[in-house]
Amino acid sequence: MSIKFEKVNYIYSPGTSMEKKGLDNVSFELTENSFVALVGHTGSGKSTLMQHFNALLKPSSGTIDIAGYHITNQTGNKNLKKLRKQVSLVFQFPEAQLFENTVLEDIEFGPKNFGATENEAKSKALKWLKRVGLDETIANKSPFELSGGQMRRVAIAGVMANEPAILCLDEPAAGLDPKSRKEMMKLFVDYQKAGHTVILVTHNMDDAAEYASDVLVMEHGKLIKHDVPKRIFADRNWLEKHYLDEPTSSLFAAGLTDFNFKDHPLTIDQLVAGIKENVRG
Amino acid sequence: MPVDNAVEFKNILFTYPDTEKAVLDKISFKIKKGSWTSLIGHNGSGKSTISKLINGLLLPDSIADSKINVLGMELNQETVWKIREKVGIVFQNPDNQFVGATVGDDVAFGLENRAVPRNRMVKIVRNVLADVGMLDYINAEPANLSGGQKQRVAIAGILAVEPEIIILDESTSMLDPSGREQILKIIRRLKKEKNLTVISITHDIDEANMADDVIVLNDGKILAQGTPTIIFDKTEMLEKIGLDIPFVYKLIDKLNKVGISVPQNIKTKDELKQYLCQLNLKK
Numbered sequence: 001m002s003i004k005f006e007k008v009n010y011i012y013s014p015g016t017s018m019e020k021k022g023l024d025n026v027s028f029e030l031t032e033n034s035f036v037a038l039v040g041h042t043g044s045g046k047s048t049l050m051q052h053f054n055a056l057l058k059p060s061s062g063t064i065d066i067a068g069y070h071i072t073n074q075t076g077n078k079n080l081k082k083l084r085k086q087v088s089l090v091f092q093f094p095e096a097q098l099f100e101n102t103v104l105e106d107i108e109f110g111p112k113n114f115g116a117t118e119n120e121a122k123s124k125a126l127k128w129l130k131r132v133g134l135d136e137t138i139a140n141k142s143p144f145e146l147s148g149g150q151m152r153r154v155a156i157a158g159v160m161a162n163e164p165a166i167l168c169l170d171e172p173a174a175g176l177d178p179k180s181r182k183e184m185m186k187l188f189v190d191y192q193k194a195g196h197t198v199i200l201v202t203h204n205m206d207d208a209a210e211y212a213s214d215v216l217v218m219e220h221g222k223l224i225k226h227d228v229p230k231r232i233f234a235d236r237n238w239l240e241k242h243y244l245d246e247p248t249s250s251l252f253a254a255g256l257t258d259f260n261f262k263d264h265p266l267t268i269d270q271l272v273a274g275i276k277e278n279v280r281g
Numbered sequence: 282m283p284v285d286n287a288v289e290f291k292n293i294l295f296t297y298p299d300t301e302k303a304v305l306d307k308i309s310f311k312i313k314k315g316s317w318t319s320l321i322g323h324n325g326s327g328k329s330t331i332s333k334l335i336n337g338l339l340l341p342d343s344i345a346d347s348k349i350n351v352l353g354m355e356l357n358q359e360t361v362w363k364i365r366e367k368v369g370i371v372f373q374n375p376d377n378q379f380v381g382a383t384v385g386d387d388v389a390f391g392l393e394n395r396a397v398p399r400n401r402m403v404k405i406v407r408n409v410l411a412d413v414g415m416l417d418y419i420n421a422e423p424a425n426l427s428g429g430q431k432q433r434v435a436i437a438g439i440l441a442v443e444p445e446i447i448i449l450d451e452s453t454s455m456l457d458p459s460g461r462e463q464i465l466k467i468i469r470r471l472k473k474e475k476n477l478t479v480i481s482i483t484h485d486i487d488e489a490n491m492a493d494d495v496i497v498l499n500d501g502k503i504l505a506q507g508t509p510t511i512i513f514d515k516t517e518m519l520e521k522i523g524l525d526i527p528f529v530y531k532l533i534d535k536l537n538k539v540g541i542s543v544p545q546n547i548k549t550k551d552e553l554k555q556y557l558c559q560l561n562l563k564k
Contacts, residue, residue: 093455178524248528252528252554256561258558259558272532272535276540279557
């Protein structure tokens, strides 16, 4: 399911003294089944952009084509249910949004809301409870008795149980321990491989370099670059100018003077291979 | 006699109410005064429980021959208030630790509790906000600050009561990279200026690599304590318990595996770069 933004502007509180441009003439196209990293500093417009994916915010001008919908400033709030079933957003610290009495009920809430029967909702909830790495034995516990990391997983299971075609997550692994981080990233990579589009809002350039097929870079509400990681991270002067971090391996490689890398390494495995080629001649 | 240890745990057992398994299983350790000590371990390994035991927010199970010493004082009913004045904790979520309507009010809270006279209070508030680079925001509403700015205000609130020990309980894990770097820089400077002991509970392995001392916790037990060099050499142990290792150790490990052997004394990125460049020239 492709996504197309054309000249999208978004203005917060138009006509007031608080007026502020959230998105500034943003255009891009993403192909179906891609893994996208959306990067940029705090306040660059990443979250504003994310909220346009399922029309929580609608453009002040410009158009968005997503999941068979054509969204403009004329789009009403009616009939958006199907869009929201196909495009799901997971906000930062989603564990703050848990509310049901039990873990299972919390995960079932989404599917039921989109019309699943009791049985369907239950089987989906159990399936995703396991997929996010939680044990079935906690299904009947209160979500508020769980650890922070477990709560995060429950919240994410609740969104993934709707099996959206496009899954968009804002820093889903922030604050998790390294092992949980890795498991979480694997979950999203597997989801993308199973034929869905995953959009990851992140500050972690190592993740962007390792997993993304497309990187979108936002700054002051503008999309300043859309490219593959290899080309995004190839231009260190450009990165520096925009205060963006380089992936750790890329930075290390840059410090190896007199080394000749065929492809500038972005991940640790590429770095090791590149070093080997150099020192072995 | 001067006290060498900021914190000393001896044979500490802790079980949360209504649970059977102990979170801390008879642990003992010492944290040197004036050191930066990182506590690492996966979620649920007992790290945060330790920080709450240090200032008496939690009390250990009473078993024989067990005690907690903080700055030379044995923690008990009488000393707990004095100890709390000396130990400040910066928690993980910047939004959960605001009480004041403005930045200045928030920092003043701890001083009001201690009935510090107003003219002195005003001075202290300004001083500590300047210390963390937030003086310009003294009248700002906390809600309008970024996560990193909120954590700086939280740190100022703690500095105001002049602690000797600062505990960072995953204080940077919710911040973006530049916010994180700023906080660590401020703490490093303050540690030097005010001769603080810093105990940092963290998942950021590159931060732990810069500590003086690292304590590794797993399932309520202390697996190892030592300098980062000693700890991060135990690659297998750390991976087994689900912890990450610093980038440079990971890289050395992978290079060794593809037949590029790196001498054992190389421990930093710069040393490794230098070594690899020499290797490249010699080929």
